[in-house]
Structure formats: C-alpha cells, structure tokens
Amino acid sequence: MTMQMPDFARLGPPAFDEKDLRFLFEHFPVPGVDLDEAVRLALERPTTLESLLESDYVNAAIRDRQLQWLEVSPKLYFNVTLRRALAGARNGTTRRTVHYLANLLGLFVRTERLYRVQDGEEQSYHYLVDLVQEAAQAGPERGFYVQSHIGNYALWLAGICRPWVDHRFRYKRRPVDMNYYCKMGRSYYATASRHRMAEQLGLRPVFQDLAQRFDYYRGGLENMAAGWQ
Structure with a gap:
C-alpha cells in the first residue's frame, strides 16, 4: 500500500x-x-538553485511590493526571506530544513490549514493542549501527523506570533509563555523524528534539526515577521 x-x-x-x-x-x-x-x-539540477535563493538580486526583486505576491508563490517568497532572517552559513541539513519551513509557511498562510492537522479535515485545533490529547489517542499514522503538527504549530506561534504570545502572557494573564511553546516544539519534533514515517518521508534529519536548533529557527521566523512591519 502506497x-x-x-x-x-x-x-x-x-x-x-x-x-x-x-x-x-x-x-x-x-x-x-x-x-x-x-x-x-x-529543474534537472536542483542544487543550482541554492545560490540564486541566497542572492541579493533575488532578495531585492522578491521584496518589491509590486512584484512579490503577483509573480511568486508563497513557498518561494518564504524560502528567500527566511534565509535572510537566519544568521550563519548553510549546510545540507539547514538548506533542507529551510525548504521544509518555506513550504510549511506557504501552507499556513491559509488560516484554515494552520488549525488543522492535515489539509481538508473538518476538525480544527486552536490550542496545543487539545493537539496533545489527540496525539495520545491516535493510532500510529495519525499520531505521527499530530506530533508533526504540534511541532509546526508551536514553532509558528513562538516565531511568527512572538509579540502576541508575550502580550497575552504579560497583560492578559495567560498561563503559558514562550518557554512553553519552545519546549513543546522541541519535544514533539524530537518525538516525530523517531517515528518510522519520518524516515519513510525523508523528514527524520529535518525534524532532528528542528528539535536540536529550535531556538535558531524560531529566531529566524521572528526576524522575518518583524521585517514585514
């Protein structure tokens, strides 16, 4: 069965x-x-794209407000802008993780996808605690999808939504702060990385990287989001 x-x-x-x-x-x-x-x-040699994605001229073109959303996909937009927001040199694992996050951000621009474990599902989840309960009750395949989504959603909230998280904690007396989302993200990326489906889908090194360097990628997302203001 495929x-x-x-x-x-x-x-x-x-x-x-x-x-x-x-x-x-x-x-x-x-x-x-x-x-x-x-x-x-x-198309024949995907590795030739890396220098283009890192280049100054592509970054300038993609930030041109008359061009960016008209001529490129969200996946390409995020692939270029996230690279600019992440410090340091890239290795193969980092580049693959950036591609993963750019694809994920392109999906999450649709609010209904952000709150669903998989595209097209009726059930939506707005709180990590509900996703954790779902993961505990799920079978092996469903469990992997939920674990992955917890990591993805926690990273989105801790990175893209950092000001919102801080504001709710400081002024709205919400019980969870940034440390909560970071711990959840690291933990569930690590758990998902050990699942057999992570190996089958080629995601094991990506999830391991996200678990080990969660703060690095979270900071990049925060820097990228700050650049939109």
Whole structure:
C-alpha cells in the first residue's frame, strides 16, 4: 500500500514550479540568459538553485511590493526571506530544513490549514493542549501527523506570533509563555523524528534539526515577521 504524501512533507524535487523559476531567472542581472534553457537546467539540477535563493538580486526583486505576491508563490517568497532572517552559513541539513519551513509557511498562510492537522479535515485545533490529547489517542499514522503538527504549530506561534504570545502572557494573564511553546516544539519534533514515517518521508534529519536548533529557527521566523512591519 502506497503511503500518501502529506502536504507538509512535499519538499521536491522539483522544489519550485516553472512560474517561480522564471521569476528567478527573469531578474538575473546578467543579460542574454536563455530563460527556457535556464529553467530546464534548474529543474534537472536542483542544487543550482541554492545560490540564486541566497542572492541579493533575488532578495531585492522578491521584496518589491509590486512584484512579490503577483509573480511568486508563497513557498518561494518564504524560502528567500527566511534565509535572510537566519544568521550563519548553510549546510545540507539547514538548506533542507529551510525548504521544509518555506513550504510549511506557504501552507499556513491559509488560516484554515494552520488549525488543522492535515489539509481538508473538518476538525480544527486552536490550542496545543487539545493537539496533545489527540496525539495520545491516535493510532500510529495519525499520531505521527499530530506530533508533526504540534511541532509546526508551536514553532509558528513562538516565531511568527512572538509579540502576541508575550502580550497575552504579560497583560492578559495567560498561563503559558514562550518557554512553553519552545519546549513543546522541541519535544514533539524530537518525538516525530523517531517515528518510522519520518524516515519513510525523508523528514527524520529535518525534524532532528528542528528539535536540536529550535531556538535558531524560531529566531529566524521572528526576524522575518518583524521585517514585514
């Protein structure tokens, strides 16, 4: 029986569709680029994209408010802007984790997806405590999906929503602070990384990286979100 690929695990290749690749090469600062040939080579050799995603000219083009949401997918937008928000050099694991997070952020721009374990489900979850209860009651496959979503949702709240979390804790007398979300994220990414499905989907090194360096990626998401203001 073939396992269905969940949307949060769709990392490629190809990492981007033709529309995104055309955007990258249309803004290439060297004249005379054969657009069709460049797109073809990029699809055949995904590693050639990394230098483009890190480049100053793509970052400038993707931040042009007249272009960004009209010509690129959310996945490409987040892939470029998150890289700028993360300090330090990239290794293979970091690049794969960035691709994972860019895909995830592209999914979570739809509010209904943010609150659901999988796309298309009727049940929504707004609180981590409800997701933890769901994980405890779920079977092995469902359990992996819920564990992964707890990690993803905790990272979103701790990174993108940091000001909201702090405000609720300080002024609304909510019982949970940033440490709570960080501990939950680390713990459930670590748990999900040990599941057999993490290996089958190629997510084990990504989830291990997110568990071990949760604060690093959380800080990158916070920096990225601050740049939108």
